[in-house]
Amino acid sequence: MLIGVNYHYIRPWYDEPYPGIHGITPEVFEHQLKLLGRVGHFVGAAEIGEALAGVRPLPDRAFVVTLDDGLREQYEHAWPILRRLGVPAIFFVNTAAIAERRVLGVHKIHLVRAWQPPEKLLERLGQSGRSGNGGQMGALSDVSLIESIRRRAAAHYNYDDPETACLKYLLNFVLEPAVRDRLITECFEEMNPGAESEISQRLYMSGEELRILSDMGCLGSHGDDHLPLGLLTPVEVQREIERSVERIEAWTGRRPEALSYPYGSAEACAPPVSGIATDLGIRFAFTVERAGNPDLRAPLHLARCDCNDLPGGKAACWEADRLFEEIPRREWYLDEHVA
Ligand SMILES: [Zn+2]
Structure with missing residues (x-):
């Protein structure tokens, strides 16, 4: 074994x-x-x-x-x-993180989440859906879909509180990568203007x-x-x-x-x-x-x-x-x- x-x-x-x-x-x-x-x-x-x-x-x-x-x-x-x-x-x-001195989307999510409350990010995702910016989030008004996502999120991220698990699951599995990356990159850049290369080399x-x-x-x-x-x-x-x-x-x-x-x-x-x-x-x-x-x-x-x-x-x-x-x-x- x-x-x-x-x-x-x-x-x-x-x-x-x-x-x-x-x-x-x-x-x-x-x-x-x-x-x-x-x-x-x-x-x-x-x-x-x-x-x-x-x-x-x-x-x-x-x-x-x-x-x-x-x-x-x-x-x-x-x-x-x-x-x-x-x-x-x-x-x-x-390899992309090291070759291009970028911070990977997955780690931008960790860093943004470490410095912002989860409610604020969920709220931002909701605003983005309502404004039609990545219309996928509009579908989250469907209650059964939300329940299904919450169930899968809780099973996959069993160490997190429900709100954090739901946020992580939405970001990692539900949103189209291009939509997710745009949102997270905006948040990351607002928090760390011009510092991505330096953060990448430290990380x-x-x-x-x-x-x-x-x-x-x-x-x-x-x-x-x-x-x-x-x-x-x-x-x-x-x-x-x-x-x-x-x-x-x-x-x-x-x-x-x-x-x-x-x-x-x-x-x-x-x-x-x-x-x-x-x-x-x-x-x-x-x-x-x-x-x-x-x-x-x-x-x-x-x-x-x-x-x-x-x-x-x-x-x-x-x-x-x-x-x-x-x-x-x-x-x-x-x-x-x-x-
Ligand atoms: Zn990994």
Whole structure:
């Protein structure tokens, strides 16, 4: 059984006024690694690659540590801990942010939400709908649609209050990317006039840091621009993955073989995404299905848990001693549309 553990923000302080940036501290990270290390063995991309190639199987109780989004704080705060404990990991990075010194839409949303109350943003989305600016939001006067969005939002963002979950779901899954990006970019620019490039360089890893991670076999792709691939056209999916792996190869001399689907939900990795990824040289990929992987069949749909769901996390679903027995087995890859 292979259990993926996924991390995003890892920083010593979370002192923004509103709940936009969720993560853990380096102390919690280290504590969780030590706790998991008592019940299983950590493996990295190399071991997974060898297991897929039939060279040697994974340990019976294996963990793979993954860190999404290419955030510099992961290099500064998580990488030294991983090195000290001898724990392998895979850092999944978005290349457009680094190549173009942009702040990705997903992180603009986090930053805007961290500095503005959620009611204010929801209100702004509503105003935009009424003014016909992105008429999609006009449909949100339909009560059954709102209820359906709230239900899906609560299931996907189970750690957030209902208002925040609804806002995040609308922004990430309901609004057309162009409409969402325009709204968020306006808010971000109002808050940080002319500062995007500087914020980007503080937020994301540098080319040199990527080279170091790549040399250690610890780098994977999280797409170019952090878009929900399953909602794009095949041509756009191809461009997103291809640009990402080619940029990583140009910077580091190595083509990544591992992918983490941006957002990772079932709809974000729906067909034909995995087939396109395979054609571009990706050998295995992670979703965010909250489950374990009893085997490596369908390696383009490996399940992975948020760190908070696992022992040592703030909403642990299972005890460490019973984790490998009790964690559900992944099922998304059985879906006839996915397999
Ligand atoms: Zn991500």
